[in-house]
Amino acid sequence: MPGVTLKGVGRRFGALKAVDSIDLAVEHGEFVTLLGPSGCGKTTTLRMVAGLERNDSGVIAIGDRVVSDAAADLFVPPDHRKLGMVFQSYAIWPHMTVFDNVAYPLSVRHVARAEIRARVMAALKLVEMEAYAGRPAPALSGGQQQRVAIARALVFEPEVLLLDEPLSNLDARLRAQMGDEFRALQRRLKITTLYVTHDQEEAMALSDRVVVMDKGRVLQVGAPEEVYHRPASRTVAAFFGTPNFIEARVTASRANGRDHVLAIEGAGMRGDCRAAEAHEPGDAVLVMIRPEDVTLDSAGPLSWQGTVVDGVFRGPRRTLTIEAQGRRFTVECRATRAASVGDTVTLSVDADNAWAVRP
Amino acid sequence: MTVAVSLEHREAALTHGLSRYGRPAAIGLLVLALGFLTVYPLAMLLYGSIHSTPPGMAGEFNSAGYRALLAPDNLQALANTALISLVKTGLSLALAILMAWIVARTDTPGRGVLEILITLPFFIPPILTATAWAMLGNKQVGTINLAWRWITGSDGGLIDVYSYGGIVWHMMQYATPFIFLFVVDAFRAMDPSLEEASRMSGASRWQTFWRVTFALMLPVTTSAFILSFIRGMESFESAVFFGTPVNIKVLTTQIFDMITQRAQPDYQAATAMGFASLVLMGLLLVLQGRLLRGRSFTTVTGKAYAPNVTRLGPWRWLTFAICFAFFLLTVVLPVGQLLLSSFFQFFGFYQIDMLTLEHYRSVWANDEFWHAFGNTMLLGVCGATATMILGGIIGYISTRTTWPGRKLIDVLAWLPWMMPGMVLGIGFLWGFATLPHWMPIYGTLWALLLAYMALGTPVAVRVTSGAYAQIARDIEECSRVHGANWGQTMLRILVALAWPAFAVGWVLIFFGIMRELSASILLYVPDTQVMSVVMLKMWNSGKPEDVSVVGLIMLALVLLFRWVQLRFIKRRISTL
Numbered sequence A: 001m002p003g004v005t006l007k008g009v010g011r012r013f014g015a016l017k018a019v020d021s022i023d024l025a026v027e028h029g030e031f032v033t034l035l036g037p038s039g040c041g042k043t044t045t046l047r048m049v050a051g052l053e054r055n056d057s058g059v060i061a062i063g064d065r066v067v068s069d070a071a072a073d074l075f076v077p078p079d080h081r082k083l084g085m086v087f088q089s090y091a092i093w094p095h096m097t098v099f100d101n102v103a104y105p106l107s108v109r110h111v112a113r114a115e116i117r118a119r120v121m122a123a124l125k126l127v128e129m130e131a132y133a134g135r136p137a138p139a140l141s142g143g144q145q146q147r148v149a150i151a152r153a154l155v156f157e158p159e160v161l162l163l164d165e166p167l168s169n170l171d172a173r174l175r176a177q178m179g180d181e182f183r184a185l186q187r188r189l190k191i192t193t194l195y196v197t198h199d200q201e202e203a204m205a206l207s208d209r210v211v212v213m214d215k216g217r218v219l220q221v222g223a224p225e226e227v228y229h230r231p232a233s234r235t236v237a238a239f240f241g242t243p244n245f246i247e248a249r250v251t252a253s254r255a256n257g258r259d260h261v262l263a264i265e266g267a268g269m270r271g272d273c274r275a276a277e278a279h280e281p282g283d284a285v286l287v288m289i290r291p292e293d294v295t296l297d298s299a300g301p302l303s304w305q306g307t308v309v310d311g312v313f314r315g316p317r318r319t320l321t322i323e324a325q326g327r328r329f330t331v332e333c334r335a336t337r338a339a340s341v342g343d344t345v346t347l348s349v350d351a352d353n354a355w356a357v358r359p
Numbered sequence B: 001m002t003v004a005v006s007l008e009h010r011e012a013a014l015t016h017g018l019s020r021y022g023r024p025a026a027i028g029l030l031v032l033a034l035g036f037l038t039v040y041p042l043a044m045l046l047y048g049s050i051h052s053t054p055p056g057m058a059g060e061f062n063s064a065g066y067r068a069l070l071a072p073d074n075l076q077a078l079a080n081t082a083l084i085s086l087v088k089t090g091l092s093l094a095l096a097i098l099m100a101w102i103v104a105r106t107d108t109p110g111r112g113v114l115e116i117l118i119t120l121p122f123f124i125p126p127i128l129t130a131t132a133w134a135m136l137g138n139k140q141v142g143t144i145n146l147a148w149r150w151i152t153g154s155d156g157g158l159i160d161v162y163s164y165g166g167i168v169w170h171m172m173q174y175a176t177p178f179i180f181l182f183v184v185d186a187f188r189a190m191d192p193s194l195e196e197a198s199r200m201s202g203a204s205r206w207q208t209f210w211r212v213t214f215a216l217m218l219p220v221t222t223s224a225f226i227l228s229f230i231r232g233m234e235s236f237e238s239a240v241f242f243g244t245p246v247n248i249k250v251l252t253t254q255i256f257d258m259i260t261q262r263a264q265p266d267y268q269a270a271t272a273m274g275f276a277s278l279v280l281m282g283l284l285l286v287l288q289g290r291l292l293r294g295r296s297f298t299t300v301t302g303k304a305y306a307p308n309v310t311r312l313g314p315w316r317w318l319t320f321a322i323c324f325a326f327f328l329l330t331v332v333l334p335v336g337q338l339l340l341s342s343f344f345q346f347f348g349f350y351q352i353d354m355l356t357l358e359h360y361r362s363v364w365a366n367d368e369f370w371h372a373f374g375n376t377m378l379l380g381v382c383g384a385t386a387t388m389i390l391g392g393i394i395g396y397i398s399t400r401t402t403w404p405g406r407k408l409i410d411v412l413a414w415l416p417w418m419m420p421g422m423v424l425g426i427g428f429l430w431g432f433a434t435l436p437h438w439m440p441i442y443g444t445l446w447a448l449l450l451a452y453m454a455l456g457t458p459v460a461v462r463v464t465s466g467a468y469a470q471i472a473r474d475i476e477e478c479s480r481v482h483g484a485n486w487g488q489t490m491l492r493i494l495v496a497l498a499w500p501a502f503a504v505g506w507v508l509i510f511f512g513i514m515r516e517l518s519a520s521i522l523l524y525v526p527d528t529q530v531m532s533v534v535m536l537k538m539w540n541s542g543k544p545e546d547v548s549v550v551g552l553i554m555l556a557l558v559l560l561f562r563w564v565q566l567r568f569i570k571r572r573i574s575t576l
């Protein structure tokens, strides 16, 4: 089963560059997620791979086959790309039964009747919908429609599966469940998958690699842990959760494995942090600290003092807002940590959990 | 607190009083009024069909009327009606779907304007295009044939509108925009991912069109087909202009002929035929309901879609040409013909020395015409207003209340939908003739007004209930909670929010009244003539050039209203 390659792929709508020269290589069997804020061009990218939208620059290849080359005016229409796609609205045809919906990709390819029957039932079994084969499509719940859409996309054994926010119409609980099920299915079938979402948790839970996009460009590509802990820029960092940023100045820098350890100095604090690249002493950096990585009450390599100004109880955890040197920090701690407004606390962060990016 | 309590109290007392006496009284009154407009003419029609003489005269009950229907002549008329309507509906449907697809789904240049141009013929009174086409397509002196002979040098004719083909073509000019209005929104509103999913499943464009797009539109298409077929069976103008002179008979012209054109009018047979065709239409409507039960697919979700647009490349000029040609043939050509013949002494003889303004002068000085013009305007304004008020109330009751009796009101208001104007005309003719002397309706403008109201009510109800359905109930309840009573709520909120729909409905009904011929021709007396009747009489008395002038005046009115409507009511008419 082949992968998908995009080279310099772009698309404009009038003056707007919806997708601006994207390079991406999805390996065979890999699960890659396009993640980014609304309007950043995720759907447009996916639709160009599908052939539902024409790219006006660059080359798209599925496996070894170039399916779209803007310069050479080559464009393979969607029905000849052998891709499966699941739409955000599911696009289940309301005038057909569940069986007919799933059988459609086979029947337009003139597969023999008996074989259609066997393959449709197998596909429905895969998503545990075989009991619903005779149902008219409108009489399905959201989650069931989603399963049918997946069965329909898989039934003709496509080379690549494309999904555009398939879980966004479901409620939170079902979303998590369907996400896990789908991930398990994808692992089992080892089908190359390109997945679009704007939900960072979903992206991290499902993907082998995440592509973070903004304003039509790729900001960073990497495994979920990589983009979460080692973001390439402030924008990427800010996209996951609500990290704290501290402005600081570099006093020393040394290489450590593939990272660099920086000694930094900021307002009322000093210590060590890590960065992806070497810095000159005197460089300004932004240090990202995730709320859950801050420890209270123990001095460490990077620590400072502050006053609690707000506390919110969230069940398993407690979120504190702490003011230090006129800056506010968000800190997550155990719910049992009693902190009343006005208390003075010491914050400290492990050097491994402080990550510097260029401002 | 006290204020709230006293308000609540007052409201409760008011509601109580209303439900105790006001509500049954209001319902009763409405049922009575509607009954008079719909059930009464129907009952009189049935009576007339089984009674040997018109109502009010001594006679006996028998089935002679229905037996007369089996005469070969009448059976032929029935066959003609069905055949003509079927052919024209089929052709119009194909053309309308093609043009709706072009307008809604392709990158054809000027689609917005094309849409307005394509639907324009629907608003032009049929009698007007009928006279124009009679002058365009006359075998000997028709302008098209004259041009053909002049170009090719032959002495045959290219077309002859006095034929089955002519009748079908004339009806198509109305049926095509009618069906177009139905299907264009279905094309436009379809969730594009339904089609994209089909392409992704490996279906070609063509497979996708038939198996997804068309299949999804099948309910609305079927509905348009049946309604248009019924309209075709009710049509009078096309057949009376192009069929009667060459002895092609249809049901409506046959009824007209039996009542008005014979030395010894055969009222009973005409009435029986009217009643029989009514039953036929009723059956068709039932069939439609059966066919479509539970099969209307809501493909429209809350999201606003930019529909899939097919890039046609150079072909887009062909699609442009198709739509524009339709406009040319159905609007420009007939209007051009009216202009042309209005300036020449005799139509068919277009020489410089035959140019004249005489017809304009003659129409200007024609008291009969001006009288009819005044009548039409008066009836149009009063009729449209009264019908919209009635329709507004009925629509409100049937969509917004749970009053007992609202189902009955709904059904009564729908009855005229299946009554051809001609049939309703006979029903009212008998109905008014039997009224007691202190209700002298027959022979007055009231007769026409009531008939027009009956014919317009289904449209008015449909337009207004559509508008109410779009206004969230909360808005109304909110207003009432804040202390406005029912009347104020109705006026301030509903009417204020629904006024564009009211305006659209008003104009539609006004157009309907202006073009109405088949009921008017049975109900008019010399003093209550309307424009369409005068046109037909002028035409029959051999003054086609004067008819052209009258037609142009009518056309100017239509264009003015249509312009105002498009300009100031920024909502497309998709309600009819």
Ligand SMILES: Nc1ncnc2c1ncn2[C@@H]1O[C@H](COP(=O)(O)OP(=O)(O)OP(=O)(O)O)[C@@H](O)[C@H]1O
Pocket: A013, A016, A018, A036, A037, A038, A039, A040, A041, A042, A043, A044, A045, A198, B306
């Ligand atoms: N057919 C179109 N015509 C014009 N502009 C378009 C069209 N489709 C998308 N755009 C624009 O291109 C940009 C990218 O759109 P896209 O749908 O790819 O965003 P997205 O990342 O999928 O957003 P979301 O998360 O909201 O779905 C947006 O600014 C959008 O307005």
Ligand SMILES: [Mg+2]
Pocket: A042, A043, A044
């Ligand atoms: Mg999107």
